[in-house]
């Protein structure tokens with residue numbers, strides 16, 4: 013299996029035992045193969061300088077990762093299926109029953125940031141995560157949880173105060189300390205957690221009416237869709253963002269097809285094909301109106 017994957021030119025991958033995955037209670041759970049034994053965790057770097065120059069977050073400026081990653085996973089499965097015809101291989105990305113950050117950290121692909129994201133050594137946190145779940149048993153190694161350098165900048169700069177120690181829970185510090193020492197805190201995804209209702213990325217996707225506070229968070233974040241602030245301030249991403257890391261000059265699956273600026277004029281023509289299109293035109297127009305009213 014390793015050889016097949018090595019021939020696929022992947023940035024990085026690892027094998028994680030299915031029994032160690034954190035399975036989320038979502039609809040796609042039904043697609044997990046029976047007798048699942050192994051997850052092949054794969055990362056897809058998407059850093060691209062021109063993705064950072066507009067009014068949508070970098071993951072929105074590049075081609076839709078749901079499509080690009082899924083196509084790549086399917087072509088890997090074709091190769092695996094050829095070698096192991098009796099086994100099942102099922103691809104997932106994002107709308108996955110697997111807590112993907114948790115899986116990647118357990119697979120040793122990077123550390124968990126206080127901003128709740130996976131941070132890799134080479135590509136920082138600007139990676140997507142995808143996985144193939146199979147009933148094929150494979151040698152796996154459970155890596156112990158490792159964390160970012162813990163500088164606290166993401167929590168400090170988050171426009172919604174949505175991160176970790178500032179996430180809004182009554183006893184947040186207590187929850188975080190407990191999670192850090194023995195990993196048993198309830199209502200915490202581990203190390204740090206995001207209070208979604210206060211996160212600009214979540215707010216920019218929200219179809220229902222926004223509260224006044226949520227409008228203010230989106231205004232402060234200065235984005236039409238998604239938010240990159242907790243990644244832009246992270247020291248682990250510094251050398252990538254200032255161009256000194258060799259990885260900043262690497263091409264990747266997402267190097268072409270950049271669309272970074274949404275305007276009143278172009279929004280209708282583009283939204284369907286982009287990663288920010290799935291919430292529909294109305295949500296985008298609302299966000300654009302909030303974005304354009306900043307500082308008025």
Ligand code: B12
Nearest residue numbers: 106111112129130140141181200201205206213214238239
């Ligand atoms: C739902 C979701 C979101 C939600 C919620 C994120 C979150 N951290 O909770 C929203 C819409 C906000 C979001 C935003 C983003 N996402 Co997202 N998201 C997911 C998704 C589908 C599931 C995450 C999940 O539920 N994890 C499991 C739970 C257990 O972990 P948890 O995050 O710690 O959640 C706990 C806390 O939130 C807490 N909690 C919830 N509410 C409250 C309230 C209070 C008061 C408190 C104290 C706690 C609390 O309880 C939860 C359960 O324990 C994953 C894909 C996947 N299948 O894993 C992508 C994923 C994590 N997202 C991704 C990306 C790229 C982003 C954005 C960077 C996009 C952007 N630029 O805007 C932002 C980053 C925001 C951030 N700092 O996390 C990538 C991350 C890649 C990486 N390097 O890590 C993933 C892996 C998708 C992918 N396939 O690549 N995302």
Ligand code: SF4
Nearest residue numbers: 170211212239241242
């Ligand atoms: S994506 Fe933006 S709003 Fe959400 S946690 Fe990160 S900095 Fe805060």
Ligand code: SF4
Nearest residue numbers: 125160163164166246
């Ligand atoms: S900014 Fe980066 S290193 Fe600092 S606490 Fe947040 S995720 Fe960790």
